Amino acid sequence: MKAHEAIVRALRDAAHTIGVSTLPEFKYETPRDPAHGDGATNLALVIAQALGKPPRAVAEQLVGALQLPAGIVKKVEIAGPGFINFFLAEEQLAAVLPAVLAAGERYGQSDVGRGQRVNVEFVSANPTGPLHVGHGRGAALGDAIASLLDWTGHAVTRECYVNDAGTQIDRLARSLWARVQQAAGRRAEIPEGGYHGEYLLEVAERILAREGRAFADLSEPEGLRRCRVIGVQSLRAEQEEDLREFGVRFDVIFLESRLYQEKLIEQTLADLAKRQYTYEQDGALWLKSTAFGDDKDRVLRKSDGTYTYLMPDIAYHRHKRERGFERAIDIWGADHHGYVARVQAAMHALGYPADFFRAELVQLVRVMRGGEEMRFSKRTGEFVSLRDLVQETGVDAARYFFLMRRGDSQFVFDVDLAKSQKDENPVYYVQMAHARMSGIFKVAARDPASVTPVAADSSVLTQPEEIDLMKELAAFPGVVARAAETLEPHRVTGYLEGLARIAHAWYHKYRVLGEPEERERLVLAAAVRQVLANGLRLLGITAPERM
RNA sequence: GCGCCAGUAGCUCAGCUGGAUAGAGCGUCGGCCUCCGGAGCCGAAGGUCGUGGGUUCGAAUCCCGCCUGGCGCACCA
Numbered sequence: 001m002k003a004h005e006a007i008v009r010a011l012r013d014a015a016h017t018i019g020v021s022t023l024p025e026f027k028y029e030t031p032r033d034p035a036h037g038d039g040a041t042n043l044a045l046v047i048a049q050a051l052g053k054p055p056r057a058v059a060e061q062l063v064g065a066l067q068l069p070a071g072i073v074k075k076v077e078i079a080g081p082g083f084i085n086f087f088l089a090e091e092q093l094a095a096v097l098p099a100v101l102a103a104g105e106r107y108g109q110s111d112v113g114r115g116q117r118v119n120v121e122f123v124s125a126n127p128t129g130p131l132h133v134g135h136g137r138g139a140a141l142g143d144a145i146a147s148l149l150d151w152t153g154h155a156v157t158r159e160c161y162v163n164d165a166g167t168q169i170d171r172l173a174r175s176l177w178a179r180v181q182q183a184a185g186r187r188a189e190i191p192e193g194g195y196h197g198e199y200l201l202e203v204a205e206r207i208l209a210r211e212g213r214a215f216a217d218l219s220e221p222e223g224l225r226r227c228r229v230i231g232v233q234s235l236r237a238e239q240e241e242d243l244r245e246f247g248v249r250f251d252v253i254f255l256e257s258r259l260y261q262e263k264l265i266e267q268t269l270a271d272l273a274k275r276q277y278t279y280e281q282d283g284a285l286w287l288k289s290t291a292f293g294d295d296k297d298r299v300l301r302k303s304d305g306t307y308t309y310l311m312p313d314i315a316y317h318r319h320k321r322e323r324g325f326e327r328a329i330d331i332w333g334a335d336h337h338g339y340v341a342r343v344q345a346a347m348h349a350l351g352y353p354a355d356f357f358r359a360e361l362v363q364l365v366r367v368m369r370g371g372e373e374m375r376f377s378k379r380t381g382e383f384v385s386l387r388d389l390v391q392e393t394g395v396d397a398a399r400y401f402f403l404m405r406r407g408d409s410q411f412v413f414d415v416d417l418a419k420s421q422k423d424e425n426p427v428y429y430v431q432m433a434h435a436r437m438s439g440i441f442k443v444a445a446r447d448p449a450s451v452t453p454v455a456a457d458s459s460v461l462t463q464p465e466e467i468d469l470m471k472e473l474a475a476f477p478g479v480v481a482r483a484a485e486t487l488e489p490h491r492v493t494g495y496l497e498g499l500a501r502i503a504h505a506w507y508h509k510y511r512v513l514g515e516p517e518e519r520e521r522l523v524l525a526a527a528v529r530q531v532l533a534n535g536l537r538l539l540g541i542t543a544p545e546r547m
Numbered sequence: 548g549c550g551c552c553a554g555u556a557g558c559u560c561a562g563c564u565g566g567a568u569a570g571a572g573c574g575u576c577g578g579c580c581u582c583c584g585g586a587g588c589c590g591a592a593g594g595u596c597g598u599g600g601g602u603u604c605g606a607a608u609c610c611c612g613c614c615u616g617g618c619g620c621a622c623c624a
Contacts, residue, residue, distance in 0.1 A: 025564095033567075042566065045604070055604070080567040081604065126624080168624055193623090284622050295550070295620070302622040309624050337551060338619040361552080363617085405560065408552065410617070412559065417573080421586060424573060432586070443583045482563065494561065497572080508588045525583095547586065 003072050003092050004028065004039065011043050011084075014065040018058075020047050030475070037077065037085030038471070044082040055082030090459070093467065096474040098453040100527040108480045108534050113154030119320050120146040122331035123243065124161040127236040128172045129197055131243070133365045133413065134333060136386040139248050140402035141362055142331040144489035144539050151538060152484040157325070159252040161316060164232050165260060166309070171195065172235075173228035177220070179204035180227065184216035203234050242387050247395055247540050259315050265307065268315040268350075269300070277349035287314075289345035298342050310339075314346040321352055329487065334361040334408070360487055362407045369415040393418040396541045400427035403539055404493040421547075426497055430532065431544055433500035436507050437529035438545040440522070444513055448526040460520040465506040469528060472499045476531050480538070489539060496535045503528050 008028050015023055026043040044059035051058055059078040066076065075087040100107045122142025125135050143158070150156045163169070175195045181188035183204040190196050207215055207230060218226065243249075259265055269285075272278045277288045283303030287310070290297050300311045320328045332339070340359045347357045367374040367384045374384050390398050397418040404426060405411040423429050441448045461470070476495065483491040512521040533543040 027564090027566085029563080031567080032562085032570080036567070040567090045566080048604075083567065163624080166624070171624095282622080286622095299622045304622075306622090308622065334552080334618060336619085340551090361618095363552085409560075410553085414559080414573095417559095423587065426572070428586080429572090432584095436584080436587090440583050486563085490561080491563085494571080501571090505588065507583080508585090511583070513583055547584085 003088055006069060006072055007039060007041075007086055010066055010068045011041055011062070013067065014062045015043065015047060017065040018051075018061045020050070023047070024050075031085070036079060036083070037075075038088040039086040041084050041086075042082075044078075044084060048082065058082065059084050093470050093474070094461065096470050097523050097527050100473055100530055101451070101453060101523070104449075104530065105534060105537070107530060108476045108538070109151045109153070110477055110481055111153035112481055113149060113152045113484070115153060115155050116327065117155045117157075117325045118149050118327045118329060119157045119159055119323075119325040120149065120329045120331070121159045121161055122146075123239075123248070124163075124330075125239060126163045126168050127232045127239065128168055128195055129235060130199055131239050131386040133367055133384045133386055133389050134362070136246065136389060136398060137365050137402040137407070138331045138333065138362045139243060139246055139386075140399045140540070141360070141407050141489065143248050144399075144403055144492075145329065145331070145360070145484075145487050147538050147540065148480065148484035148487070148489060148492075151480055154484075157251045158249070159254060160250045161254050161256065162236065163256045164236075165256045165312075169228060169232060172231045173224045176200050176203060176227040176231045177223050180207060180216050180223065183208050184213055186216070199235075199238075200231075203231065206234070242385075242390075245395070246386065246390060247399070254316065256312055256316070259312050259319070264315040264319055265311060268318045269311075271318070272300075272314075272346075272349055275349060275351065287342075287346060287349065289342055289349070292345035292348040294341045294345045298345075310342055310346070313343060314350075317343065317347060317357060318350055321350070321356065325356075327355065328357050330357070330359045331407075332359050332361055334363045337361050358487075360407055363410040365402075365411065365413050367413045367415060374415075389413075389415070396431070397425070397427045399540055400430075400493065403489045406488060406490050426493070427541065428547075429504075430493075430496045430500045430536065431542070432547055433503040433507075434529060434532040434536065434543045435545060435547045437503065437525045437532065440512050440525050441529075442545070444522070446522070448529055451522050451526045453523050454519060460517050461524055463506075463510060465502055465509060466521075466524060468502050469499075469506060469524060472502060473527055473531050476535070492535055492539060496532065499528070499532060499535075503532070 011026075011028065012023060024046050026041060026046045028039055028041045028043075031037060031040045044062055045055045048055040048058045056078060059082045063076055063078060063084060071089055071091060073086050074089045077085045077087070079085050103109075120142055122145075123131070123135055123139050125131055131139075146156045146158045171191070171194050174191045178188040178190050178194070179200045183201065207227075215223070215226075269278070272287065277291065278300065279286055279288065284299045285301040286297045287300050288297055298310055299308050300314075301307050317328055336359075340361075343359070344357055348354070367389070386398075393401075393415060401413055401418050417425055418427070419425075421428055423432070438448070461467070472495075476499075479491055479495045483489055510517075510521070512518060512525060515521065536543040
């Protein structure tokens with residue numbers, strides 16, 4: 001914002017004028033309390049000590065030396081221990097309306113990312129069962145984080161990694177083969193460490209229906225081989241379907257098997273060896289991860305010659321780097337947090353910058369319905385699937401609920417609240433605000449896109465709610481930028497709820513159509529509608545014209 | 548035992564990189580419907596910011612100890 005820059009520059013100059021040669025860090029920001037103005041600075045407090053004067057006296061001097069262009073500030077006050085508060089001139093505020101309408105669906109976007117190439121990897125579930133609510137939270141968060149980065153001028157790739165190799169797939173094959181036997185009416189038990197969920201029985205029945213009952217008579221090695229292929233294929237298809245319904249799509253699906261096919265493991269190992277961060281001991285190959293802050297060194301290749309889970313993961317992230325990404329952000333379940341230091345250490349060992357790799361941890365989700373917790377556990381095969389949740393609450397509510405809390409907070413998903421069509425439901429509340437703004441245009445038989453700001457806006461829109469609305473609208477781009485910087489989409493849901501609250505209050509208190517202020521209020525309604533729509537779209541949630 | 552994350556209103560959670568009187572929603576209590584949809588709006592009560600120290604003009608925020616909870620500490624994935 002222009003006013004912001006002008007004020008900061010004037011403050012710097014004023015500090016020099018009163019004899020401060022080296023300026024320490026100071027703040028100029030929007031105060032929480034509107035009574036403290038539109039902007040406030042702690043400049044006087046941070047330089048008071050060096051000057052050997054009380055902060056308030058310093059503030060007086062600063063204000064006296066302050067030289068600002070006309071039309072920016074209405075009033076300057078000194079308050080509290082020595083804060084200087086700025087109240088912006090009305091024309092500064094009303095400038096937001098034409099800005100919103102001119103930018104349209106791009107309002108809120110910026111180029112602070114400067115085209116930086118970022119890979120956002122999320123969901124990355126093993127193809128061994130249906131996605132559960134925890135995956136849903138990761139999916140919503142990953143997708144929203146990717147959108148935030150996209151909106152702030154990063155070049156984003158949404159990516160999903162599929163572990164289609166390794167022992168968990170062997171377990172899947174053995175479990176499925178057992179289910180095939182059961183489906184054919186024979187006694188068979190799910191092996192130790194296998195997958196007990198009912199879903200594999202369904203897959204087995206489909207196999208027999210399609211391939212014939214003779215399938216169950218195949219030799220065990222052949223049966224396992226086929227089960228492996230069919231199992232991965234059908235469970236992946238199921239997961240992809242769930243994600244599609246959830247509104248998530250990926251630019252890249254990366255298969256673990258590709259790492260082996262393209263010899264990426266060997267290449268990575270050679271790299272690490274060349275940089276002298278590996279060594280052999282007890283027949284195994286180790287990564288010197290303690291050199292980079294890990295608790296202990298980690299095995300990459302076991303003494304039986306097979307690789308640990310860490311090895312392909314390092315190769316995978318090396319491949320991301322080779323593909324030209326400047327940052328790799330992974331959304332992981334919090335149960336993997338012990339793993340972060342290892343991958344981070346491996347990235348260091350490969351010589352990558354410290355900020356290349358970042359893991360965002362997503363805490364587990366508890367689902368409550370009717371005052372009771374719905375349990376889930378992949379091991380026992382009982383869990384709340386993403387599909388069931390979405391079916392019950394709808395995509396919008398599910399996504400919104402996953403996004404409205406910080407990813408690293410444990411949170412309780414209240415199914416009854418998510419389904420509620422009252423103001424107690426935050427998704428509903430925000431969408432309703434959008435529908436109301438839209439409703440005004442429907443009644444007026446006008447296209448919101450057709451309204452154009454007029455010069456009189458600033459002198460006509462003077463009600464407190466109108467001032468508040470304009471301030472909120474002006475804050476949106478900053479909220480998006482900050483949310484992208486911290487990878488925290490909940491800042492956007494919080495913002496939308498605040499904007500919706502003022503919009504509802506305004507709508508309730510004032511009429512638009514047929515009033516003397518109709519023209520200006522239509523502009524305001526169009527701008528509010530636009531920002532609500534933009535915020536919702538950013539999060540992958542629909543903005544209905546009517547509810 | 549060691550490590551990571553957390554502990555803020557009855558509940559679910561915000562609190563920006565240290566700022567002014569700690570916020571919101573739900574719930575509770577009390578008001579408001581000739582209206583662009585009341586599927587809504589307004590107000591009130593409610594907090595020793597887990598705890599004890601420290602740093603400084605100023606700490607929910609930074610540092611240290613302790614208590615409580617979650618998770619992680621494999622040649623498993």
